[in-house]
Amino acid sequence: MWTVQCARCHQIATYHPTQWRCICGGPWEPPRPLPFDHRAIRPHRPGIWRYMGLWPFQRDPITMGEGWTPLIPLSAIDPRLWAKLDYVMPTGSYKDRGTVTGLNALREMGVDQVMDDSSGNAGASLAAYAARAGLQATLFVPAHASPGKKAQMRAMGARLIEVPGPRAQATAALLQALETGGIYASHVYNPFVLLGLATAAWEIWEQLGRAPDAVITPLGHGMLFLGLFLGFEALQAAGYIDRLPRLYGVQAAACAPLAQAFTAGLEAPAPVEEGETIAEGVRIGAPPRGREILQAARLTGGAILTVQESEIQAAQDRLARQGLFVEPTGALAMAVWSQVLRETDRVIVLMLTGSGLKSLR
Template sequence: MKLRCTICGREYDKPVQRCECGEPVEFELFHGEPYIGKTVWERFYDFWPVEPDPELSLGEGDTPLVKSKLGKELGIRLYLKNETVNPTWSFKDRGTFLAISHAVREGYKAVGTVSTGNMAASVAAYAARAGLKAKILVSEKASKEKLKAVSVYGADVIRVKGDYGRLYFESLKLGERLGVYFMNSDNPFRVEGYKGISFEIAEEITPDYVLIPTSSGGLFRGVAKGFTELFASGLIDRIPTLVAVQAEGCSPICRAFEEGKERIERFESPKTIAHAIENPHPPSGNAVLKLLREMGGLCVTVSDEEIMKAQAELAREGLFVQPASATGIAALRKLRESRRIEEGAKVVSILSGAGLKTLGQLDIRDVRECPLEKLDECLKT
């Protein structure tokens, strides 16, 4: 099981979280053939760096690829990879499952993560499933709404006062010293788990473009690695163009990409409704930037207004997603208007998480009052 730095190329023969140069690491490319199996973990058995433990599974993965009505309006064939139906309602469960499988195999008694949202809930849930202690580190600004979805699993939730940006790296150091396995946003096993999204897409269609909401960069790296491994194994004949999507109010990767820089810089004073991708200095930012250039990808930013419009459009199709999940549809409109995505293209937009955790951002709309005696009249209008 070799790990290689995504930037400097240094190799490691044992599991490490990050390279000595400070950049993220990833497992070498896996090759193989699909098996006949019920789950994505069984069908692509050769492609995982650790054997997934079915006893620890909560039924993650194998999410639906839904054909969207918006495709006709936009002049393309549009599909939505609905990750909101994972056990804790986001794509994070795929990576958590694989990381938990590793942690249990290595004998850890406690796991942890740095998160205030989807990843916190995912780690708390899977730790409960595995009988492990969960240490969830959140910022002092974390809302009660988000913390309820974490504490319900019995996790040890700790509000950390101070520089939240440093917390990612401090947690890895402390975890190593205290025997807590921190599976943060771009943990190498977590990234491997996200490859399953690419595998499942490729089982159904060969897309021309895949739109990926991008924050820390772990999801983008996982999807990119998944398609790369399929291509290297001869299972697909081309790799789709990958589109990293960020909010205008916090877009360090897109800004560096557009300015032709090799490294990202901290995005000062971030502000966006898409909190799930509001990361001013993403730990895999440089790795994503490198992938975008090597793979001929695109990086697109969208405004909060465009995000909210896209969220409403998806709701009218019966899909209630968090604002970050709607960024792909918002970006798609811009790409079609600028003709960077051609008419008739096959496009997949990844819906990364459900809207149930962001209810506080919504207003109640279109609710009428009606006396029972006049209900027939109300129903007619």
């Protein structure tokens, strides 16, 4: 039984793969707070599956050992700064953390083919796990996506449909195709993706032996941001931490609907045109979970910030000089950390989300 709740109207329902969102239009999420109990942790299980005892999976999952990524100090830059290397994953991006729980849940429901729209990393991740599970994946990608990411998806047997124009056109093309059937295994709408992404918070808490003061993450659709929020919320609800870390999301100034809404004090983002940015992973003009992301940022005392292209490039170079080779999107957290630092902070964690090998030009 996979129970979900609408993030907007709060209706509780049994999840069915063909009903990928609530009839009110809101996205489903797992019932909150997520359960957490340290006694359920099984450290001998690979990656995120150390937390499997907290989830309703009935079958042995398809896995490639994703998760339990390194958390390392960046003391050469600042003694308070840490990096969570979430690009150290089977397909080279943090997406695997959520793809694996999302796809395994659908698999338990009997799904044998899946569709998604992606600018690259989510598609590559879904292609990999679908291949491993023996499912057919069809991916709608913007034609402007990195050649490396498209090659990665094709190599793993996914059917690729390249859609010209902005990222939103890929979503529109998928929704049109969905009218004649298929299962939308959306990395944004599938609520069970959030289960996996919440483990990023749990890992950080276990690895540090405490909650950090702040976590900074790139922000496009905001799934990692929400996953971190759900994870820390679960730790707080179960009494393991006193307060939530401040969560900061970083958008490219060229495409920043959430930062604009945050600054203007709005409850929901207004769609924006997708401007050009080297941070292609966050080039999202109309994030469906925007309302929930704004709530989470405010509740934790965090914020949503923007950075210019030159700052993204500089942050990428700075990380590379530390031996950390990430794609431009993966460097966004590095670009803002000194702005959010407070005098009392002891630990700030940067989420490094995608490998530099993804975006070689």
